[in-house]
Amino acid sequence: MKSGSVRGGKFGIISVLIIGMLFSCAKDEEGTVNTVSSNGEVFERDTLSVSEINSRIDVIRQAKGEFNWSDATNQMIWSAIVHSENVVTIGYQGDLSGATNKGTSEDQEIKTRLKKMVLTSEMKGIASKKAEEDKLFLGENDTIKFIDVFIHNRETFVNLLKENNIRYIEPSNYAYEIEQKNIMKSASSIYESGCGAAAETLTAGDYTVVAPNAKVPWNFYIHNIPQAWEYSTGAGVTIAVVDTGIADQQSLMGSDFNNGLSQGRTVEKYSTYVDSFWPWATTVTSPNDACGHGTTMNAVAAAPRNNKGFPVGVAYNANLISYKASSGVYIGFYQASRGVEKAFMKLADNNKVKIISMSMGTEGIIPQTKIRDAIKYAYSKNKLIFSAAGTSVQVINNFYGVIFPATMDEVVAVTGIQEGAEFKRCDNCHSGKEVDFTVVMQRTGTKKTVPVLGSVNNTEEYVGGSSVATATMAGVAALVWSKNPTWTRQQVLDKLQRSASLYPSKDAQFGYGNVDVLKAVQ
Template sequence: MKKLFFLLATILIAFSCSKDDNRQQDYAPELTKVEPLTPAEVNSIINKQIEETGTFKWDDVDSYVLWSAVMNGNSILTVGYDSKPFSENRSQKSIEIKNDIISLAVDIESDLAEKAKSAKDVLVYDSEIINYIDLHVTSIDVIEALRYNPDVRYVEPSGYEYFAHENIEKSSSGCNTTPANVYTADYVTIAPNAQLSWTYAKHNIPQAWSYSTGSGITVGLIDTGVSAEQSLLGSNFNNGYSSGRFIQKYGTYVNSIWPWSTSTDGPHDKCGHGTLMAATIASPRNNRNLPVGVAYGCNLVAYRATSDVVLDGYHEKRGVSIALTQLANRSDVKVISMSIGHIFSAGNISDAIKYAYSKGKLIIAAGGTSTNFTNWAGVIFPASMSETVAVTGITDGSGYTECAVCHKGSKIDFTVIMQRAGNSDRTSVCLGFFENTNTYVGGSSVATATTAGIAALIWARHPSWTRQQVLDKMKQSASFYPNRHSDFGWGTINALAAVL
């Protein structure tokens, strides 16, 4: 049966390539019905491509593999349409393209079901600004038709969860709400009785505070939310040395297996990761003997857009895309921190990043944190995009050595010293998930949040600067500048030099 499918697919390709126009109407006769590949078989194809090329794209597999992933992912197909990734004022042509795609899917799905279906049955989600829609489809013919439609940029199985079918541990700096026993040698106490992580001195951050604390700059954080149990990231965020600022919390993540669900589970962190990133960026300079953040004077807008650090589910991808779009539309947000990702890209997130980039946002993303078993993946998405600034973590040993769980590669832009060379458990010290607690946080996650805080210090020092000017200053203040390292980019930023 599979051989018959591939024969028909070959005929389809030859037929489609012979047409310059009207490919949507004349795409092919209905393909023979076949059983989808199992998730293990789909993952085997993905893994082979990653091993051979270092990356994976759904565009590079045939329609049978793509359809199999759709069928193993709640039958959700994400379609990026029109020539541009976003439209603030959608043209009539763009609307017609979208409606034609929906109508085509409805017609083919109706034929398969042998009963009439409506757009309501097929359309799951329609983004207002990003040019993509989510469809519920079961026919491989829909996929074939759309893949050869010149107005379609991508078709992806956004409901397919790669890691659900892999025997791989997720990031070691992922979900964890348990406070650690922090060595007293890993922090010093500063006025008015706050803890200063040992890592900050490696970047001259305390010295930079004489010139900037991030005041007046708003940082957007897209992660797992912020703990409702931590008042220093709530009612006591605007206090003392950190007065005159605000924290706002939003939720775009829908905790449901049902694709049509739209009710989020709120802004509060249930994982722990987002809380530690928020703390690293902006924890107040407090008098409770608890850790201070890098930019303790900045504002923070935090989104719960995902359940954990790996963007492997439909609602996580949609939640992150929505969060990016909303932050992009805020004129006060200058920096966006994303210590989350996946080993391959998602079109709706990629489009939203391009939209945020078009709005002048400095988007800082984690280069990748994993177990030693999976750090072969290289720089992960979205840090692999040219529109983002990719960051990884290194140890405090001589030379440049990535942390025990950190990725490296040619797409890394900056490094942060965040792990003791002799003890991989002793990483950056930050405020904990629960009240009156501190903990350790590591990986490229904390490196990203630290860099976002440094960017806020620079921008607060020069509030009229553009993104490019801030980025140039970051480069010029880094250890390898004017050269670029093949695995560690511009190197480690000297925050003091960056704000002078």
């Protein structure tokens, strides 16, 4: 784990240079009213273009290692709101120390006052107020204390900046346009990256067949996972995977999940994702995985060991809970971020869950505080949380390091490396100081990755990147916890660290290195 990157305080949205400022007004040369801070910084009325916003994000990110809206000026934040369908998240109260009590009466009073203020400001000049009011408020969470709203009037934003009980105001639907750097042709390809059911024929040298007729991926032996199965198979531990769901077409992750040597366990499938571009849509989609990524991640962690002839998961006797939180791998737009937040909140309150694995991220550019707070809430409930350090095309790999939420102190960050004596990240994997563990998942010669159960019945495929590395580590943690059921989260994490190849040192790019799973369960 690593140092946290969130700052507290009343005004989480304001640059560290202007936190705590008081606001007044002044006129520019043309007589237009600007908001001015006590230190003289002007909240310009001019709206920045998307390219201007992104350029300023780059400057901040390069200076601090990670961009947060708390580092942005008010002009940047307002401009981003304008360019993202005016969807805004308002986090209220100064701290979340009382998060477990679902909100005090004081919290409710603050929320009610903020909603009334937004309503009054936004409804000015609108005749059919009831119709518009119904569309104004999108959602809220009384535990981690935020409300999602539409804000069209600059005056509303200015008034919110003056409030004493606001932690942050953030654009909820702003997507950093990576294509401006000639990295990708379209933003949509970023969010769809990692999807696609690609059935493949496995090369014989990439797996070993074990009883009763299951395929063990080549990289399992490098980490001594099959040897560790003599001591633990994950029984009694529940792994939760937050991703794109599990495909209905894959019976081995459904009706045949409890099969063969995988006995006495359960799989549960849920969804928190609203599959709509429209922020006001509320109908949650089915848990079915139309992307394919979630199915393979669930399979890496806990696919059954039986006589069907397909790749086995790391913890083949663990229970599994799958949450569909997005339709793609990257958390960018409003419905996906809300889906992730809701999934973590539900898993936090599920006493059966010990481990949460999420192989999705934001591409690291724009962390969202409501996701951060939901993860912190899950962490407060003693969940061991694994997240992918990042997987993308090589040029983005060089452009950006570890992605959010793997940058969080509460999260165990995992990345993939190539086989061999030297530590060399896989072709599309990110690395950095936040990484805690590595998993070997790419062959040096053939560049083949890891054999995995496919998202369609009777199929298998190769999957790589930090995604599969993360799901693998979640399974490994389940093996350790199953062997030591009375252990705390910290004891499990300590054992993983002590069993890693670089311990007690921590490398600046690869953390503690590869875990020897046999050592971890002995």
